[in-house]
Amino acid sequence: MALAESEDAPLFAPSKKVYPQSVSGSFRRIKWVILVLCLGIYYLLPFLRWDRGPNLPNQAVLADIANNRFYFFFIEIWPQEVYYFTGLLILAAFFLFLMNAVAGRVWCGYLCPQTVWTDLFLAVERAFEGDRRERMKRDEGPWTADKLARKTGKHLVWLVIAWWTGGAWVLYFADAPTLVRELATFTAPLSAYAWIGILTFTTYALAGIMREQVCTFMCPWPRIQAALTDDDALNVTYRYDRGDPRVSVKQATRLRAANEPAGDCIDCFQCVAVCPTGIDIRDGSQMDCIQCGLCIDACDTVMLKISRPTGLIAYDTDDNVKRRIAGQKPVYRLIRARTLIYTALIGLVGGAMIYQLATRSTAGISVLHERTPLFVTLSDGSTRNAYTIRLLNKRPDSRPFALTVAGPPGIRVETVGTQATADLRPIITVEPDSSREIRALVTVPAGIPLDKSQTITFTASDLFAGEVVTARDHFIAP
Structure with a gap:
C-alpha cells in the first residue's frame, strides 16, 4: 500500500503563485534607481542624435543592417570587424564572473532585464490590485465587476508596456523618428511589425505571467554561478547566530530577562512575503534566491520596530556566521586571487579593444x-x-x-x-x-x-x- 501511494505521489511539488509584498528601504531604493536608469536608456536612447557629418546617419546608436554598419556614438563597426562584438561578449562574461565573485547573483537581483521589467509589471499590478493581502484576497474571492475592471486595466497596461518594449527594440535598427512615423501610418516594413509582435508577447509573458519561474526554471545562470562561486562571495544571508532560537517578542523579552538564549528572529515571515521568488532566506543559500536584498529591507524594518539591531539578514558569508559562533571576528575578502584575475582579464580585453579602435585604419x-x-x-x-x-x-x-x-x-x-x-x-x-x-x-x-x-x-x-x-x-x- 505504501509503495502504491509513493508511485502516485508527484515527483515535484506544485508551484504556488507568489505575491510579493511592497517594501521600502535602501535596497529597494537602489532597485528603483537602477530600474529608472535602465528603462530610460532603453526607451530613449534610439532618439538621441549624434552628428557624424554628411552622408552618415545621425542616430547615436544604430544597427544599420541595410548598409552593414553598427554605430555607437563616435564608433563605427564594419561587418569584418565582428571581433569587437566577440570582445564585448567576453567582457560581459568576465564582468558577470566578477560580480558573482563579489556578491553572488547580484546581476540577477538588480540589472537583469527579467528583474527590471518584472519590477515594473509588479508596480503596475499593485497600482491596480493593491498590495499582497489585497491581491491574495481578491484572487480567492468570486469574480465581480470591480475585480474584472482592475484585472483588465492591469493587463492592458502590461500590454502597452510590452508593446513599447518591442517597439523600442526595432528603433535601434532604423532611424527612430522616421520609423515611429511609419509605424503610426502603417507604412513600416512588415518585419518591424513582426518583431514588435514577438517581443510584445515575450515581454508580457515573461515579466507579467511567468515572473519568478523564469529565474528558477528557465535561466541557466543560477546553475552556472553555483559552480563559479566560493566561500568568500557575499550573499544575502540569514545570520542564524543572531536569529536563533526563534521566539516571539514577548518570549524573547522573558528569556533575556532570565539570561536564557533568545534569537532576534520573531517568525514574522516578512522576509518571505517580500521575496520576488517566494523563498524563505532563513533556510540557507538557495538556487532560487536572486540576491535582490528586499528581505534585508523587510527584516531591518521589523528590527527597528522591536528595538533590535538591524542586519539580521545581510550580505555576508556562511563562514562568517560560523566564525561569530566560535567567537572569532568575521573576515571579508573582496580583494583576492579570483577577483584580481577577473579584473586583470577585463582590463586586458578592454585595453586591447581600445587600442585596436584607436589605431584601426579607414x-x-x-x-x-x-x-x-x-x-x-x-x-x-x-x-x-x-x-x-x-x-x-x-x-x-x-x-x-x-x-x-x-x-x-x-x-x-x-x-x-x-x-x-x-x-x-x-x-x-x-x-x-x-x-x-x-x-x-x-x-x-x-x-x-x-x-x-x-x-x-x-x-x-x-x-x-x-x-x-x-x-x-x-x-x-x-
Whole structure:
C-alpha cells in the first residue's frame, strides 16, 4: 500500500503563485534607481542624435543592417570587424564572473532585464490590485465587476508596456523618428511589425505571467554561478547566530530577562512575503534566491520596530556566521586571487579593444599575384609580374589613392584604366563605403640582378587625408 501511494505521489511539488509584498528601504531604493536608469536608456536612447557629418546617419546608436554598419556614438563597426562584438561578449562574461565573485547573483537581483521589467509589471499590478493581502484576497474571492475592471486595466497596461518594449527594440535598427512615423501610418516594413509582435508577447509573458519561474526554471545562470562561486562571495544571508532560537517578542523579552538564549528572529515571515521568488532566506543559500536584498529591507524594518539591531539578514558569508559562533571576528575578502584575475582579464580585453579602435585604419589594401603566367620577359629584357589589387574605403566620401611599389632598384608599377600623378604614380579613386579592384603591372628593368622570388611592398596613400596602407607580395623572376 505504501509503495502504491509513493508511485502516485508527484515527483515535484506544485508551484504556488507568489505575491510579493511592497517594501521600502535602501535596497529597494537602489532597485528603483537602477530600474529608472535602465528603462530610460532603453526607451530613449534610439532618439538621441549624434552628428557624424554628411552622408552618415545621425542616430547615436544604430544597427544599420541595410548598409552593414553598427554605430555607437563616435564608433563605427564594419561587418569584418565582428571581433569587437566577440570582445564585448567576453567582457560581459568576465564582468558577470566578477560580480558573482563579489556578491553572488547580484546581476540577477538588480540589472537583469527579467528583474527590471518584472519590477515594473509588479508596480503596475499593485497600482491596480493593491498590495499582497489585497491581491491574495481578491484572487480567492468570486469574480465581480470591480475585480474584472482592475484585472483588465492591469493587463492592458502590461500590454502597452510590452508593446513599447518591442517597439523600442526595432528603433535601434532604423532611424527612430522616421520609423515611429511609419509605424503610426502603417507604412513600416512588415518585419518591424513582426518583431514588435514577438517581443510584445515575450515581454508580457515573461515579466507579467511567468515572473519568478523564469529565474528558477528557465535561466541557466543560477546553475552556472553555483559552480563559479566560493566561500568568500557575499550573499544575502540569514545570520542564524543572531536569529536563533526563534521566539516571539514577548518570549524573547522573558528569556533575556532570565539570561536564557533568545534569537532576534520573531517568525514574522516578512522576509518571505517580500521575496520576488517566494523563498524563505532563513533556510540557507538557495538556487532560487536572486540576491535582490528586499528581505534585508523587510527584516531591518521589523528590527527597528522591536528595538533590535538591524542586519539580521545581510550580505555576508556562511563562514562568517560560523566564525561569530566560535567567537572569532568575521573576515571579508573582496580583494583576492579570483577577483584580481577577473579584473586583470577585463582590463586586458578592454585595453586591447581600445587600442585596436584607436589605431584601426579607414582604408585597406590586399594584393593577389596572378598565376598565369607568373612572370613575363619583355622584348627589352625587363621582367613583368601582374597583380590584382583591391582597395577598401570605409569613409562616406570618395577617396583618391596614389599607388607605389618598393622593391628592387628601378621597379615601377602601372595600372589599367587609371590616371597618374605628376610623378607618374597611378591614382585609384574609390567610391564611398566600397572597394575597388584593379589590375597592376609591376616591371623591373633589364640588368637588375633578381632572385627567383623577392618581397615587394605595395603602398596606397590617400592624397587628401594622408592615410597610408601597405601590403606585401612576391615578385617572381626567371
